[in-house]
Amino acid sequence: MTLALSRWHAFNAWAPWTDRRGRLHPLRVGVLAALSLPPAWLALRWANDALGARPLQTAIHSTGYWAAWVFLASLLVSPAKALLGMPNLVVVRRMIGVGALCYAVLHLLLYITDQNWRLGVVATEILVRFYLTIGFVTLLGLGVLGVTSSDGWVKRLGRNWKRLHKLAYGLAAVALLHFFLQSKADVSQATVAAGVYAWAMIWRVLPAGRDRGPAALVGLAVAAGAMALVFEYAWYRFGTRIDPLRVLRGEFDLSFGLRPAGLVLALGLLAAGLVELRALAQTRFGAGLGYTVLAYLLGALAGDAAGLAMGWTLDDVAPEGQPGPVLPGPVLPGPVLPGPVLPGPVLPGPVLPGPVLDVAWFALFALLGLARYRLRTAWQRHIVDALWAGTALWPVLAMDAEGRPLGPASAAVLLTGALLLTRRLWPVSRHAAMLVVPLAALAAYQAIALL
Numbered sequence: 001m002t003l004a005l006s007r008w009h010a011f012n013a014w015a016p017w018t019d020r021r022g023r024l025h026p027l028r029v030g031v032l033a034a035l036s037l038p039p040a041w042l043a044l045r046w047a048n049d050a051l052g053a054r055p056l057q058t059a060i061h062s063t064g065y066w067a068a069w070v071f072l073a074s075l076l077v078s079p080a081k082a083l084l085g086m087p088n089l090v091v092v093r094r095m096i097g098v099g100a101l102c103y104a105v106l107h108l109l110l111y112i113t114d115q116n117w118r119l120g121v122v123a124t125e126i127l128v129r130f131y132l133t134i135g136f137v138t139l140l141g142l143g144v145l146g147v148t149s150s151d152g153w154v155k156r157l158g159r160n161w162k163r164l165h166k167l168a169y170g171l172a173a174v175a176l177l178h179f180f181l182q183s184k185a186d187v188s189q190a191t192v193a194a195g196v197y198a199w200a201m202i203w204r205v206l207p208a209g210r211d212r213g214p215a216a217l218v219g220l221a222v223a224a225g226a227m228a229l230v231f232e233y234a235w236y237r238f239g240t241r242i243d244p245l246r247v248l249r250g251e252f253d254l255s256f257g258l259r260p261a262g263l264v265l266a267l268g269l270l271a272a273g274l275v276e277l278r279a280l281a282q283t284r285f286g287a288g289l290g291y292t293v294l295a296y297l298l299g300a301l302a303g304d305a306a307g308l309a310m311g312w313t314l315d316d317v318a319p320e321g322q323p324g325p326v327l328p329g330p331v332l333p334g335p336v337l338p339g340p341v342l343p344g345p346v347l348p349g350p351v352l353p354g355p356v357l358d359v360a361w362f363a364l365f366a367l368l369g370l371a372r373y374r375l376r377t378a379w380q381r382h383i384v385d386a387l388w389a390g391t392a393l394w395p396v397l398a399m400d401a402e403g404r405p406l407g408p409a410s411a412a413v414l415l416t417g418a419l420l421l422t423r424r425l426w427p428v429s430r431h432a433a434m435l436v437v438p439l440a441a442l443a444a445y446q447a448i449a450l451l
């Protein structure tokens with residue numbers, strides 16, 4: 001029994017979701033869950049034959065895409081840590097880096113499977129084809145960084161550890177080149193990734209102390225957007241026969257959402273806004289209820305912002321060819337999506353007018369802000385934060401055509417979270433607690449209606 005217990009403790013101290021003392025670490029749990037979501041989603045779609053005619057190809061693309069983005073995310077930890085004043089973020093950097101390595105290994109294994117495990121052919125292809133050679137170089141580099149990321153290696157390498165790990169900057173550039181080469185004619189995603197990379201690298205060369213003010217961050221956003229424009233132009237000019245000027249003109253046409261460079265600019269401005277919001281939190285206003293509710297209310301607009309940025313509309317998520325409006329008025333609240341009517345008999349039962357859902361949606365966010373303000377222990381606040389982030393994200397996920405099955409899942413998560421929150425909130429404010437479940441139920445109704 002004691003042996004089993006001490007083994008359990010040893011396992012807990014080693015597990016990625018705990019801190020060094022073996023206690024559950026909410027940030028690590030959240031990041032680990034986020035890192036596991038894409039492969040879980042991929043596996044689920046594969047099991048349900050939902051990956052199209054060539055599932056292996058889709059899986060190779062998907063794992064490559066996530067390897068690149070998770071790698072970039074690891075480069076964003078340092079700026080986020082400094083800009084948001086959250087030194088604690090460093091505890092997930094290693095996990096994110098190792099996550100990128102795992103994605104890249106999975107990506108290679110899928111490629112080898114696609115080649116029927118003829119290892120000789122795979123080796124020759126990697127040697128002969130430039131785009132595969134650089135993919136392999138990145139993978140090797142990620143492997144070296146992954147192996148030397150343990151505490152033992154950090155100690156053993158001393159000062160050289162930092163030098164070695166700066167290799168990540170160059171490797172990310174090589175990974176991005178592989179991304180561009182594999183994307184062929186449409187390099188939109190690769191351009192966004194390259195713009196984000198430019199943002200992270202330009203931030204690193206800004207003089208210390210000058211990298212935090214609003215003007216510097218707005219300048220950084222503009223510079224990263226401009227770099228994305230340069231990458232895009234260069235790709236079409238030198239890599240394809242497509243007229244690069246036509247593509248650049250497209251950047252200024254917003255009818256299909258923001259184009260890559262515009263998106264990079266918007267992301268940069270969003271980062272600047274977040275940093276300012278965080279700075280405001282340190283002031284007297286930041287300590288008040290108004291600030292928390294305001295900050296939480298911004299989450300209610302996440303769906304609209306993503307819709308604007310990506311050019312997604314609710315038509316994308318509505319089933320096609322079914323006549324007759326079921327939910328009149330806008331389903332997503334806010335000024336950005338002007339309220340397309342969902343076609344088809346989507347939901348049986350009562351028809352709720354759009355404005356009721358809008359009010360419920362905003363009220364839910366305001367209530368979460370209120371709960372965040374009233375609750376005192378870190379754990380209670382983590383629950384509210386997680387619920388807030390999940391609620392803000394689901395319209396974004398549900399808007400993406402791929403995210404459709406997430407509707408009921410998000411509804412279930414929303415309701416479970418609401419029940420948990422109600423229990424936690426009860427001793428502090430019964431009135432607020434009593435409102436959480438019905439409001440979350442309305443939002444869940446909306447989640448299912450998006451299907």
Ligand code: HEM
Binds near residue numbers: 067104132138142183
């Ligand atoms: C030995 C190593 C690697 C091999 C053999 C390899 C191979 C491939 C192949 C075959 C494709 C799909 C090409 C196509 O069918 O159009 C691809 C796409 C891709 N790979 Fe790799 N790759 C490797 C390493 C990496 C690494 C280390 C990363 C990132 C860190 C990466 C990121 C990507 C990305 C972003 C794509 C494009 C995904 C998309 O289309 O959205 N790859 N790779």
